[in-house]
Amino acid sequence: MAESPITPRGKDFAAWYQDVVLQGDMAEPAEIVKGCMVIKANGYAVWELLQKELDTRFKELGHSNVYFPLLIPQSFLKKEAEHVEGFAPELAVVTIAGGKELEEPYVIRPTSETIIGHFFSKWIQSWRDLPILVNQWANVVRWELRTRMFLRTTEFLWQEGHTAHSNHDEALEEVLRILDVYADVAENVMAMPVIKGVKSRAEKFAGALRSYSIESMMQNGLALQAGTSHDLGQNFGRAFDVKFQNKEGQLDYVWQTSWGVSTRLIGGLIMSHSDDKGLVLPPRLAPVKAVIVPIYRKDEEKGPVLEAAHRIAKEVGAKVDLREGHSPGAKFFHWERRGVPVVLELGPRDIASGNIVLKRRDTGTKEVLAQTDLSARLAAVLDAMQGDLLASAKQRLKDNTVTAESIGEVEEILKNVTAEKGGGKFVMARVKDDPACDARLKEFKATVRNIPLVDEYDGGGKCIVTGEEVDRRVVIAKSY
């Protein structure tokens, strides 16, 4: 047996991840463009499926898609004090265009709150213009120091929703509604369980009043922020003079929200389910759900096998691997690495018996069934796989979540955790929402991931850093 091209998870989780991305034909480093990647057909197809799931939900909630410019006047970024401070280090700036130095440089958008604020101020005069609910599918650029494919690249794809409301309650409702959409897609489409919560003040989006996130746990126990939804308050309204006249005839600044998920989700998907044999995709996000590998020795076997393969493929919506010059074994490995949920083997023996062999990607189990039962059985298997992937991810999250009662205990649990070696945990401990406490955790490279919206633990008690009373435990972890 040939050596696997994939580093086992236990040996080096980071190397394993790279191998799975590459071998699964999801993406490859751009090389010639620092920190960027090429998303390949198999990866982009997953993104398209995710886009469809999200887009449908956004539209059901009344949002419309729009598109704002990639280039943003540099001065815009500076209008919101916290925002510029947060993004300044990672901006790419265009200073020359058309062969001439620009009077005012453009930044390539790292996010679009500022330029959208500008247009909101033009569009909004009255409470009757509100709410505005828009979303854009776009690319953004953030000059990151350390990149990893899908998880953090210089350029990435995402959606950013932007809404404006006449009061804070309504804006906050929007923020939480979207957080629910994200959690729904993560759990029910991606089979990736998440914890909904509020970011600590130290970790919130630059310019937001509060940020909310969904956090998930990867197989190495590291946390991944899978989506964020921001309550921007009136900060951008003030910065961009987005005013409206309310029912009482008074001028007020709008209350805004913004929210996004990115191609990072694909990284999360990979690190949630894949194994040492390669990519594992939940059926709902698998571009190809089943592949038939035809098996034949002699020419007189080839005809009937291919004929049956095509007929069955049509019936159940599978793809037939017709490549010449590859043995069936090589084909099995090929599709396995690419995360196809089900591989169907069809050879002379099956033609004779009217059967077909079905192999499930996640469990590796094989079953022989009558061709006539395949359609129903395939649907059931895909359904079961979707459910089982979520169940096992939930179990892993549960198994690797612990409580701690002192800062020393937290440090002891997390100090030796790395992306390569793994061993990460979600440590539930009481920590006050104070940047000084976040700083204390940072001493051993851990962060407050979020403060869960739903307290599933034992309520309030004393902060392990300051000793002050807090009302619940927060999620502490090392993260991507």
Place this chain on the structure above:
RNA sequence: CGGGGCGUGGCUCAGCCUGGUAGAGCGCCUGGUUCGGGACCAGGAGGCCGGAGGUUCGAAUCCUCUCGCCCCGACCA
């Protein structure tokens, strides 16, 4: 930007110390035999050794400069 490493066929690398006709494995192409978990045989294509300068009769190899990439640290969806 600090510390470490690396640039040689498409990929992974050997060769460099001790200068003398550019190599291996994988992949690719052709033909044949194979095919129920990574097939085999035969033939073949493919490289100004990252770039520039220098030393030398002669440089992948020695010297100087340069460019780029990867890893570790400080920032982050």
